Amino acid sequence: xxxxxxxxxxxxxVVILGLLALFALGIVLNxxxxxxxxxxxxxxxxxxxxxxxxxxxxxxxxxxxLPRLLTAAVLGGALSVSGFLLQTFFRNPIAGPFVLxxxxxxxxxxxxxxxxxxxxxxxIPPYLMVLAAFIxxxxxxxxxxxxxxxxxxxxxxxxxxxxxxxICSAITNFFITFxxxxxxxxxxxWSMGSFSGAAWGNLxxxxxxxxxxxxxxxxxxxxxxxxxxxxxxAKSMGINxxxxxxxxxxxxxxxxxxxxAFAGPISFVGxxxxxxxxxxxxxxxxxxxxxxxxxxxxxxxxFCDLIARTAFAPTELAIGTVTSLFGAPVxxxxxISRKRQRT
Amino acid sequence: xxxxxxxxTVGYGGKPLISGINLGVEKxxxxxxxxxxxxxxxTILKTITRHLERIAGVVMVDNRSIHQWNNKELAQxxxxxxxxxVAPDLMTCFEVVSLGRYPYTNAFGRLTPQDEDIxxxxxxxxxAEELADHLFTQISDGQRQRILLARALxxxxxxLVLDEPTSYLDIRHKIExxxxxxxxxxxxxxxxxxxxxxxxxxxxxxxxLICVQGDSIQLSGLPDQVFTDAQxxxxxxxxxGSYNTLFGSVELSPPPGEPSAFILAGNGMGIPLFxxxxxxxxxxxxxxxxxxxxxxxxxxxxxxxxxxAPAFSLVDDVHILxxxxxxxxSPLFVHAGTPIGQQNIRCLELTEYAQSIxxxxxxxxAFLIGMDxxxxxxxx
Numbered sequence: 001x002x003x004x005x006x007x008x009x010x011x012x013x014v015v016i017l018g019l020l021a022l023f024a025l026g027i028v029l030n031x032x033x034x035x036x037x038x039x040x041x042x043x044x045x046x047x048x049x050x051x052x053x054x055x056x057x058x059x060x061x062x063x064x065x066l067p068r069l070l071t072a073a074v075l076g077g078a079l080s081v082s083g084f085l086l087q088t089f090f091r092n093p094i095a096g097p098f099v100l101x102x103x104x105x106x107x108x109x110x111x112x113x114x115x116x117x118x119x120x121x122x123x124i125p126p127y128l129m130v131l132a133a134f135i136x137x138x139x140x141x142x143x144x145x146x147x148x149x150x151x152x153x154x155x156x157x158x159x160x161x162x163x164x165x166x167i168c169s170a171i172t173n174f175f176i177t178f179x180x181x182x183x184x185x186x187x188x189x190w191s192m193g194s195f196s197g198a199a200w201g202n203l204x205x206x207x208x209x210x211x212x213x214x215x216x217x218x219x220x221x222x223x224x225x226x227x228x229x230x231x232x233x234a235k236s237m238g239i240n241x242x243x244x245x246x247x248x249x250x251x252x253x254x255x256x257x258x259x260x261a262f263a264g265p266i267s268f269v270g271x272x273x274x275x276x277x278x279x280x281x282x283x284x285x286x287x288x289x290x291x292x293x294x295x296x297x298x299x300x301x302x303f304c305d306l307i308a309r310t311a312f313a314p315t316e317l318a319i320g321t322v323t324s325l326f327g328a329p330v331x332x333x334x335x336i337s338r339k340r341q342r343t
Numbered sequence: 344x345x346x347x348x349x350x351x352t353v354g355y356g357g358k359p360l361i362s363g364i365n366l367g368v369e370k371x372x373x374x375x376x377x378x379x380x381x382x383x384x385x386t387i388l389k390t391i392t393r394h395l396e397r398i399a400g401v402v403m404v405d406n407r408s409i410h411q412w413n414n415k416e417l418a419q420x421x422x423x424x425x426x427x428x429v430a431p432d433l434m435t436c437f438e439v440v441s442l443g444r445y446p447y448t449n450a451f452g453r454l455t456p457q458d459e460d461i462x463x464x465x466x467x468x469x470x471a472e473e474l475a476d477h478l479f480t481q482i483s484d485g486q487r488q489r490i491l492l493a494r495a496l497x498x499x500x501x502x503l504v505l506d507e508p509t510s511y512l513d514i515r516h517k518i519e520x521x522x523x524x525x526x527x528x529x530x531x532x533x534x535x536x537x538x539x540x541x542x543x544x545x546x547x548x549x550x551x552l553i554c555v556q557g558d559s560i561q562l563s564g565l566p567d568q569v570f571t572d573a574q575x576x577x578x579x580x581x582x583x584g585s586y587n588t589l590f591g592s593v594e595l596s597p598p599p600g601e602p603s604a605f606i607l608a609g610n611g612m613g614i615p616l617f618x619x620x621x622x623x624x625x626x627x628x629x630x631x632x633x634x635x636x637x638x639x640x641x642x643x644x645x646x647x648x649x650x651x652a653p654a655f656s657l658v659d660d661v662h663i664l665x666x667x668x669x670x671x672x673s674p675l676f677v678h679a680g681t682p683i684g685q686q687n688i689r690c691l692e693l694t695e696y697a698q699s700i701x702x703x704x705x706x707x708x709a710f711l712i713g714m715d716x717x718x719x720x721x722x723x
Contacts, residue, residue: 004476005437093432222452226442228431229494232394236425237445237498238418284433287451 008281012288015280019295023073026302030069031061033310069302071198071206072319075263076301077294078210078255080277081217083270084293085252088224088286089245090154093334096270097137097256100158101165103191103265105140106133106257108168108175111187115179118186129190130202130261137257140164145249192318193264195305202262209258214294216251221286224248228284266301267320268327273297275334300326344403345370345534346391346421346502351400353383353390359398360386363559368502368534368551373524375545376538378555379579384538385426387555388506391536392423404502418446422498424491424505430480436490437475440465443497465497466490469523485516492520496527505537509544517541521548542579543592546570554578585644594644595621602628602647605666605673607693609681613638616679616710617645628669631662631690658689666693670702680707 031043038046038057045051047066052058083096097103113132140161147160176184223244226234235241259266277293278284301319304326308317347367354360361383368374376384389395391402393409402409405420412420422443431439443465444458454462466472469489474482479490488508495503505524509517525548528535539545545552546566553563556578562569575586583596598621606616606629613629614637620627630650632639642649650665652658670676676697683690697704705713 004435219450222445222448222450225438225452226445228434229429229439229442230425230427232425232427233423233429233442233494235394236392236418236421236423237442238414239445240414278433282433284431285438 008283012281012283012292015292016295019292019299022299023295023302026073026299026306027069030072030302030306031065033306034060034065035314036060067200067203068195068198069305071203071262072195072301072305073298074203074206074210075195075259075266076269076273076304077296077298078206078213079259079266079269080273080293080297080300081214081290082252082255082259084274084277084286084289085217085220085224085248085255086270087274088227089248089252090158092154092158093275094271094331095158096268097253097260098265098267098270099165100140100144100161101163101168102137102140102253102256103260103267104165104168104172106136106260106265107187107191108172109133109136109139110190111172111175114187114190115175115183118183119180133261133264134257136168137260138253140168141249141253141257145246148245148249189318190264193266193320193323194308194316194318195263195301196316197262206258206262209254213251213255213258214290216247217255217290218287220244220247220251221290224286263319265320267324268331269297269301269323272327272330272334273300276300276330344368345405346536347403348391349401349403351387351390351402352398353386353395354398355386355395357398359558361555361558361560362399364400366536366553366560366563368536370501370532370534371529372550373528373535373537373548374551374553375549376536376553376555377542377545377578382555382557384555385506388504388536388538392421392504393417394425415446418498420500421502421504422495422500424488424495424503424508426506426510429491432480434479435475436466436471436477436479436482436486436493437462439479439490440475440493440497443494443499446498461499462497465493468496468527469493470519484511485513485519488512488516488520489523492523496531500533502534502536505535507538507540509539509541517544524548542570542575542586587640587644590640594641597621597645597647598624598626600626602626602669602673604675604677605629605670605697606677606679607681607690608632608638608642608679609636609687609690611637612679612681612707614641616677616707617641619711621645628673630666630669631658631687631693633686655686658687663689663692667696670697671700674703676702676704677710678704678706 028040028043032038032040038061042057043061046058046061079097086095086097086100087093089095109132110129113128143164144157144161148157151157223234223239226237226239227244231241256270273296274289274293277296278289280296281288281292283289304322305319308319308322311317344367348364351364352359352362353364364387366374376387378384386395390397404412404417409417441454441458441462444454444461445452448454448458463472466475469492471486471489471493474486474490479487492508508520512520521544524535527533549566551563552566552569554561554569562574572586585594587594603625604620604627606613606627608616608629609632626647628648629642629646632642632649632651633654634651635654639649639651648669650662650669652662670693678694
């Protein structure tokens with residue numbers, strides 16, 4: 001019977017190795033494909049040997065593709081882990097930053113900034129947009145957290161999150177009524193998400209926030225494991241439920257706020273990827289799901305971004321378009337198979 | 344006392360529901376809370392396990408108030424089995440049970456080889472070793488309860504609190520679970536506090552019983568002291584039906600109306616007939632039963648009237664007279680097939696009497712087969 005546990009440990013390692021291989025493939029493909037195709041060997045040469053410094057190829061790789069693919073990877077991973085944490089919190093497989101209205105909240109504040117600040121001053125520095133999206137996301141999570149003190153029912157809280165999302169959308173639409181066409185176009189393109197704004201400076205901030213949150217989520221994995229048996233059992237094992245739930249929601253909202261701030265709302269990654277990761281490693285144990293989930297999300301977003309950039313080049317698709325196209329069917333399939341399992 | 348409450352008041356939202364609760368469980372003993380639905384058994388247990396805030400009084404575990412222990416220390420001393428349904432995604436039974444090690448493992452919940460041994464021991468104790476690698480969501484209700492019990496054991500508690508552990512279980516699994524509880528209480532010297540729906544089972548596994556009803560603990564004691572027909576009737580507010588202490592079983596209420604048969608019973612042969620009559624809603628009289636006869640117990644609960652004789656005595660004229668009057672009033676005379684011996688030889692007089700007055704008579708088999716027709720015929 002120890003055999004089964006050894007098998008599952010091996011399975012985890014194989015999955016992680018497989019994902020790492022895909023990750024490497026994703027880096028190469030993302031680096032060499034685009035309007036200018038650069039052969040893979042040359043990509044290696046440029047990255048590892050610093051060849052052709054100052055040439056067009058080198059600039060494309062170092063200044064555009066590398067920061068972009070790494071941003072896609074880190075944010076994709078962050079979004080997936082955020083989804084997994086939210087699903088644990090709400091004990092609901094469809095909980096995710098998009099469903100809970102976090103994205104709508106970010107859009108509301110970003111919309112406000114674009115329409116009123118840009119309208120008044122003509123331009124805003126990019127970091128203000130990032131800040132606006134971050135504030136919007138945290139505002140909504142704060143609201144959801146506030147309501148969570150008043151209701152113990154998680155499905156109810158999920159519904160509250162969705163409703164808050166609707167309110168934010170309504171307010172955004174209200175702003176839009178008074179906006180110029182150019183601002184509306186800006187807001188719409190922002191709200192579909194894109195990794196095109198990636199830059200090394202931002203990537204540093206992203207890595208710091210995501211890295212720290214990820215570390216914290218690993219430290220939360222023990223109580224998360226116990227929480228799978230429900231609040232009552234978790235409490236009886238000595239967990240301070242209030243503290244734990246607050247930590248869980250703060251970490252997950254920081255993660256998703258970070259993603260929304262730097263890449264706009266990206267749908268379905270947070271719901272679909274944790275499910276895929278769990279099925280791959282055939283386990284729901286948070287300590288192993290979190291790393292698998294992160295890698296899986298990184299690979300998923302890298303390939304989605306590759307498709308977004310190249311499918312209709314030179315026109316670039318919004319990242320949200322691609323992730324929805326691949327993510328939504330996964331969610332449907334998952335729902336149907338869950339139902340079948342139960343009956 | 345491993346666990347003790349002193350003047351504990353419990354309730355919801357600051358409103359007291361039951362007050363002045365003093366109970367205690369020693370090592371290796373089983374104490375059971377019984378009482379009707381909604382009486383507050385769960386409220387008491389949840390307050391003891393800190394799932395609910397107490398309103399007044401103290402709960403002592405290991406001679407210290409539960410509020411003085413920190414979370415981890417308390418979890419190392421008390422574990423629980425709750426009524427809430429759990430359905431963890433992709434979680435094996437081994438993993439469920441291993442969560443019992445929670446208060447002992449490091450920050451990442453890593454299991455040491457000793458921890459793994461304790462997990463397997465716990466699984467063995469509930470006879471569920473072979474379930475270790477099954478997914479928890481894919482096993483039966485009975486198996487799930489055993490796994491959850493193993494999880495509680497794996498926490499190596501001094502006090503085990505179980506809230507209606509036998510709900511959802513069929514009779515075989517109920518017995519199995521309680522059997523395991525009984526043996527581990529004495530083997531592991533754990534103090535067990537639980538609530539049960541099944542009063543018959545409660546009497547059999549408990550060392551001490553506590554009846555929960557109304558706003559205080561009305562009654563507690565040894566099973567023999569608590570389990571009297573009258574007290575059970577009062578505790579559950581039985582309007583119809585009755586509780587038989589001797590058998591620890593529940594009987595339905597006697598059918599109303601005039602008796603439609605007299606059953607000559609005894610030696611346990613009458614019970615199936617009594618039950619059948621009850622199911623059909625037919626009132627009946629029976630006799631002549633000795634008071635040490637099993638038939639007498641059931642007849643007492645179900646019959647319109649019973650002619651009974653004291654244990655080990657002989658049937659006398661008064662009994663015969665009473666029985667004859669009953670036969671007169673019933674349209675049917677049924678012989679349950681009771682053997683006739685020295686003590687009840689005079690029952691033959693009853694058969695003769697029924698024959699002599701031309702009463703419609705049936706043997707047990709004929710009665711069972713043709714219950715409906717016999718009944719119609721008898722009525723005519």
